[in-house]
Amino acid sequence: MSTALDERVTDEVEALEAILMDDVVIKRVNDVPNIIETVVHPSTGDDVDQQFVCITLEVKLTPDYPDCSPEVTLRNPRGLDDQLLTTINSQIKQKLLDCLGQPVVFELIELIRENLTESNLPSGQCVICLYGFVDGDVFIKTQCYHHFHSHCLANHLIAGKKYYQEELEKLPNWQQMQAPPYQQTCPVCRCPVSCDVDVLKNAPPPVDSVTAPPFCLTAELKALQLKMAALLAQQVAKGGVVGVGDTGPPPLTITSPSDQDNEATNGSSSVAQEGAKAEAIGNGRPNGSGSNDNSSPGSPHSRPVYRGPYRGFNRRGKPGRRGRGGPR
Ligand SMILES: [Zn+2]
Ligand SMILES: [Zn+2]
Numbered sequence: 001m002s003t004a005l006d007e008r009v010t011d012e013v014e015a016l017e018a019i020l021m022d023d024v025v026i027k028r029v030n031d032v033p034n035i036i037e038t039v040v041h042p043s044t045g046d047d048v049d050q051q052f053v054c055i056t057l058e059v060k061l062t063p064d065y066p067d068c069s070p071e072v073t074l075r076n077p078r079g080l081d082d083q084l085l086t087t088i089n090s091q092i093k094q095k096l097l098d099c100l101g102q103p104v105v106f107e108l109i110e111l112i113r114e115n116l117t118e119s120n121l122p123s124g125q126c127v128i129c130l131y132g133f134v135d136g137d138v139f140i141k142t143q144c145y146h147h148f149h150s151h152c153l154a155n156h157l158i159a160g161k162k163y164y165q166e167e168l169e170k171l172p173n174w175q176q177m178q179a180p181p182y183q184q185t186c187p188v189c190r191c192p193v194s195c196d197v198d199v200l201k202n203a204p205p206p207v208d209s210v211t212a213p214p215f216c217l218t219a220e221l222k223a224l225q226l227k228m229a230a231l232l233a234q235q236v237a238k239g240g241v242v243g244v245g246d247t248g249p250p251p252l253t254i255t256s257p258s259d260q261d262n263e264a265t266n267g268s269s270s271v272a273q274e275g276a277k278a279e280a281i282g283n284g285r286p287n288g289s290g291s292n293d294n295s296s297p298g299s300p301h302s303r304p305v306y307r308g309p310y311r312g313f314n315r316r317g318k319p320g321r322r323g324r325g326g327p328r
Contacts (some may be wrong), residue, residue, distance in 0.1 A: 005032060008066055012103035035060050036105055039076075042116040046311050053079035053116050054145050055088075059105050066103050069096040074112075078145030079122040088115050122147035127188055130155050131208035139201040144191040150203035157197050 013033045016024050020038060027035040036059040044050040055078065060071040064071075077085055091111055099107055122139065126130050129152045133139055134174050138150045148156070164182045171179065185192050 006066070008103050009033060009061065012105060013067075033061060036301045038109065040109055040116060042120040043113055044117075044120065049141075050120070052122050052141055052145075052147065053077075055112060055116070057108060057112060059108065066099070067101055069100065070104070071107065072096065075319060079124075079141075079147055080119065081117075081123040084115065084119055084123070086113055089200070092114070126152050126206065128152035129206055129209055131206045131212075131296050134207050136207045140193070140195065140200065141187050141192045143185050144189050144193065146186050146226070148189045149206045150200040151205045152186075153195060154189055154197050154200035154203070157195060158201070161185065216224060 013036070014037075015301045016036065017026065023037065024038040025121055026033050027037070036186050037056065038053055041048075041051045041054045054074040054076075058073040058075060060073070062070055063264065064067045074085065074089065074092075075291045083256055088111070092108060095107055095111055096104060122133050122141070126139070126147065129151070133149075139147055140153055141147050142153075161182055161184075168179055184195060185191065186193050224231055
């Protein structure tokens with residue numbers, strides 16, 4: 001490894017910084033460029049609003065670069081499906097071979113940009129309604145490059161704000177004062193977003209949701225419902241464990257001293273507890289959304305163990321709920 005920096009590398013890095021400016025990050029080790037990182041967008045002139053996809057390119061320079069290939073990694077793909085990623089990756093491999101002995105970063109950026117420009121439409125589904133994006137759909141790209149039908153995102157944000165408000169009102173006054181203000185977040189990555197809900201909600205519903213055949217409860221679906229309901233009942237009875245014949249401890253932990261006390265004084269009551277819970281389930285208590293996010297949707301049974309975003313918080317920790325330590 002020579003300490004004198006290869007001129008080809010110095011020139012390339014200088015050019016990258018001059019052309020891409022703030023859009024490229026050069027990480028150096030002892031003043032020697034080591035990692036080059038840039039987010040690649042499709043070519044849309046200066047119209048950033050029309051860029052629906054992007055990907056982060058990371059090039060780690062090897063000591064003998066450019067006579068040896070650098071290590072190239074693609075990260076944070078947005079709006080790109082696996083097939084396109086595979087295509088881009090294999091094109092990159094070929095390009096690295098073709099360009100051995102000469103700087104390759106600009107070539108890589110160009111190669112990726114061409115692919116993105118050709119596929120500058122979100123692929124995959126709207127994660128809210130699970131329908132795809134078709135001609136005529138009105139959709140939005142968030143700041144984090146996730147895509148949703150405008151109609152769906154509006155409903156999601158409205159529901160999110162309502163939920164926040166409901167949870168806030170349950171808190172004592174002094175906690176309400178200290179609670180962080182409501183912040184819209186992306187349903188995929190939870191990055192903060194700022195969307196005009198009033199504009200979004202004027203968008204028509206997804207085209208596919210309108211043209212889809214009416215829902216029909218087939219025998220197959222009914223069987224699946226029964227299977228899922230049984231799994232859910234087992235999950236609830238075991239305190240949140242999904243699976244058949246689980247023997248391990250429940251994944252929810254005890255969070256309050258009183259709960260521990262109950263546990264200690266009722267050390268052998270787990271069977272009784274399960275019986276009590278099973279009974280509660282059998283009573284067909286009102287259903288909320290799923291417990292622990294693992295439940296089957298639409299199951300007619302079960303009171304959720306917990307339905308908020310604060311994972312790790314255990315409602316069973318509150319004494320007196322759900323018959324913990326109930327009569328034997
Ligand atoms: Zn949607
Ligand atoms: Zn996002």
